[in-house]
Structure formats: C-alpha cells, structure tokens
Amino acid sequence: MGTQPRYLTGTRLGLCTILPLAAIAIATAEAASRPATTPATPTVRPFPGKLIRNIDQSGVKEPSGIVYHPIRKTLFVVGDAGDIVEMKTDGTPVRRRAWKHGNFEGITCHPMTGRLYVAVERKETILEVDPDGLKITRTFPIERTFAGRTVLKPGKHGIEGITFIPGSKPPQTERFWLSFQSFYPRTDESPSAIFAVVLPSSAGPADEPPVKIDRYRPMTVTDLSDLCYNAARDRLYILSKTYRLILEMNRQGQIETAWELPGQDVEGLAIDPDGFWYFAQDLGGIMKYQVELTPTTVTPHRIPSDPP
Numbered sequence: 001m002g003t004q005p006r007y008l009t010g011t012r013l014g015l016c017t018i019l020p021l022a023a024i025a026i027a028t029a030e031a032a033s034r035p036a037t038t039p040a041t042p043t044v045r046p047f048p049g050k051l052i053r054n055i056d057q058s059g060v061k062e063p064s065g066i067v068y069h070p071i072r073k074t075l076f077v078v079g080d081a082g083d084i085v086e087m088k089t090d091g092t093p094v095r096r097r098a099w100k101h102g103n104f105e106g107i108t109c110h111p112m113t114g115r116l117y118v119a120v121e122r123k124e125t126i127l128e129v130d131p132d133g134l135k136i137t138r139t140f141p142i143e144r145t146f147a148g149r150t151v152l153k154p155g156k157h158g159i160e161g162i163t164f165i166p167g168s169k170p171p172q173t174e175r176f177w178l179s180f181q182s183f184y185p186r187t188d189e190s191p192s193a194i195f196a197v198v199l200p201s202s203a204g205p206a207d208e209p210p211v212k213i214d215r216y217r218p219m220t221v222t223d224l225s226d227l228c229y230n231a232a233r234d235r236l237y238i239l240s241k242t243y244r245l246i247l248e249m250n251r252q253g254q255i256e257t258a259w260e261l262p263g264q265d266v267e268g269l270a271i272d273p274d275g276f277w278y279f280a281q282d283l284g285g286i287m288k289y290q291v292e293l294t295p296t297t298v299t300p301h302r303i304p305s306d307p308p
C-alpha cells in the first residue's frame with residue numbers, strides 16, 4: 001500500500017548514493033554495541049533468475065505476501081483484501097479463506113511448528129494461523145515504541161513484510177523480523193526500518209498482550225515491501241518496491257549484494273528448497289523464477305539481533 005513519492009516515480013536516480021547510505025545506516029545502528037565499520041558498497045546487479053511463468057490460478061486479490069511451507073511443501077499467499085490462499089508450487093489451488101477488512105501484507109511460517117504468521121498493516125498486528133484449518137489461533141499486537149520513541153507511527157503506512165529467522169546456534173533466540181513501509185529515511189519519527197519481535201512459542205490466550213520491539217534498524221532505502229529469510233544461504237532478503245531492489249543482508253547486518261527486483265509492483269517473496277523464487281505482485285500474479293546464485297560461505301555467525 002502507499003503512494004510512490006513523486007521524486008522517485010519511474011526512476012532509480014540517486015541509487016548510487018542510497019546504497020552506501022543504507023550500509024552506513026546499518027553500521028550506525030550497530031555502532032552502539034560494537035565498533036563501526038564501513039561495509040562494502042554493493043553494485044546493483046541484474047536479477048539472476050529466469051522467469052518460468054505466472055502460476056496464480058486462484059485470482060488472489062492484491063497478493064502482497066507469500067511463503068513456502070517446508071512441511072506441507074506448498075505456498076501460502078495473502079492479499080490486501082484479507083485472503084489466505086494455499087497453492088502447490090505449480091499454482092494448483094489447495095484451499096483458501098477470506099477475512100473482511102484483512103489488509104494482509106505479509107506471511108511467514110515457523111519451520112518447526114508449521115504455524116503461519118500474518119502481518120496486518122495499519123493495525124500493526126501479527127496473526128497466528130493454523131495451516132490445516134486456516135483459523136486464527138492467536139493475535140499479537142505490536143508495541144509502536146522502541147527505546148521510548150514511537151517508531152511505528154499510526155497513519156497511512158504500516159508493516160508490510162514478515163519473515164522468521166532461527167537462532168544461528170540453538171537455543172539462541174529465534175525472532176520474527178518485520179519491515180515498516182515508510183517513504184521517509186531516518187529523519188522522520190516513523191522512518192523506513194526493519195525490526196524484530198520475539199513471540200511466545202507455547203500456546204497462550206487468543207488475545208496476547210502487546211509484544212515489544214526487540215531489535216530495531218532504521219534503513220535509508222525506503223518502501224520496504226517484504227522480507228524473506230533464505231536458510232540455504234543464511235541470508236535475509238529485503239525488498240524495496242519503489243527502488244526495485246532486492247538487498248541481501250548477512251547476519252552481521254551488512255548488505256552484501258543488491259539485485260534488480262523483477263516483475264511489477266512486487267510486495268512478496270518466497271523461496272523453495274529447489275531454487276525457485278516466487279514474487280507476489282500487488283497488481284496481480286505470482287511470478288515463478290528459477291534462480292541460480294553463486295555459492296556463499298555459510299558460517300555460524302551470531303544472529304544480528306543478538307547482543308555481542
């Protein structure tokens with residue numbers, strides 16, 4: 001959701017400036033806990049994927065979030081109109097359910113429990129959903145403040161993406177990372193940012209008390225439309241719709257790679273174990289790509305949100 005700022009429409013002018021600023025922003029966020037570094041500035045590369053096709057057969061309205069479910073080996077898609085749709089990786093519909101006034105913008109899955117977690121924009125709430133019956137089992141409102149400051153200001157923007165990141169060495173804390181869509185870089189009181197929350201894993205009351213923001217990172221790149229953790233590379237992907245970027249971040253919070261975001265109006269990304277990437281387009285369509293990436297060194301880094 002949201003309107004593109006006029007000065008960015010149809011262009012990526014200033015990108016060369018923005019990417020170093022993004023890296024600096026992240027380095028600054030970490031400066032309080034460890035020495036600041038200047039991460040290498042990535043060059044924006046062509047997306048290394050080959051389009052297979054649009055697999056959507058369900059006609060999901062404004063699909064805005066998507067996740068691969070590693071237990072069911074299916075995809076779950078959510079849309080602005082309040083739909084949750086399960087489909088096979090070739091797009092064959094499995095089941096669906098709709099909620100009025102849903103405003104669902106992101107979805108992720110806990111890989112061990114199989115439970116789904118849906119990000120609801122403007123309410124700034126996470127819904128826990130049982131994948132079998134597509135029933136909401138718990139509701140987690142998110143506190144809008146961090147370190148005494150309102151960082152998720154109510155208004156026309158809200159949470160757009162969600163992904164689950166396991167601890168790098170169990171039982172390190174597992175966290176859900178979310179993106180806050182804003183067209184303001186760090187200067188606004190509610191800037192573009194990614195942040196993490198910890199959700200209680202055991203079953204609790206249907207209406208959980210508000211969860212605190214556990215880690216918070218302002219970003220200079222704006223319009224962050226989704227997050228997706230890629231376990232095979234141990235990297236976090238951050239999508240910017242306006243800048244048409246995919247940023248690859250390591251566990252130290254450094255942006256290692258930037259690719260051009262393919263498709264149109266992309267608000268969701270899912271990755272399956274066979275190397276297929278699925279982009280959910282708000283204007284319609286689930287675009288499936290075959291992606292080949294150069295191997296990366298996966299090392300047991302500390303999770304970026306853990307204290308040093």
Ligand SMILES: [Ca+2]
Pocket residue numbers: 001062063064080105267282
């Ligand atoms: Ca949307």
